[in-house]
Amino acid sequence: DAKTTQPNSMESNEEEPVHLPCNHSTISGTDYIHWYRQLPSQGPEYVIHGLTSNVNNRMASLAIAEDRKSSTLILHRATLRDAAVYYCILRDWPGGSQGNLIFGKGTKLSVKP
């Protein structure tokens, strides 16, 4: 799986949008971009994933650059419950590693009331 680069930490105010960046300059054409988050004392939680087009779901939006060398996870309205470590992970399709996720250090998001 290709390497990703994320800021170590970010801060946000409650009820404001949050943009979490991820650089993946060595991404291959078959790599999916996945985002997970880990709340304190819990297991990781799937957030969203995409290949080329921007994606939206009930939790967040994923904006993918046209050259796919970077992406941004967007939380439209941060809540205190969104304070977590956010991981950007590339997964090769259809081959590559057999399915395990390779976690980096992620971005620790703090949300201020």
Next chain:
Amino acid sequence: NAGVMQNPRHLVRRRGQEARLRCSPVKGHSHVYWYRQLPEEGLKFMVYLQKENIIDESGMPKERFSAEFPKEGPSILRIQQVVRGDSAAYFCASSPGPGTGQPQHFGDGTRLSIL
């Protein structure tokens, strides 16, 4: 639908004892993954199993660690003769298939403490 269930949530063992960690995947999921998170570190992959088969154990320490996912019952991660360095949070995840577009569903982990 119940999510991934791991038990026990907390496990305390003395050095030299055995630790058994259990993971019941989401109903209908036949793929299970184990990860370990050492204090203040990220999650590291250990092993990937399908029913009755180990698919990838490249992240598993060569000695003392074993994993199984029998036809019936939960997946088990077994650590023999535990040492202080085994103290960590162990997470299990499941997915319905191996495709990399399939999200993995994680349990809340077992926190293993070695005295």
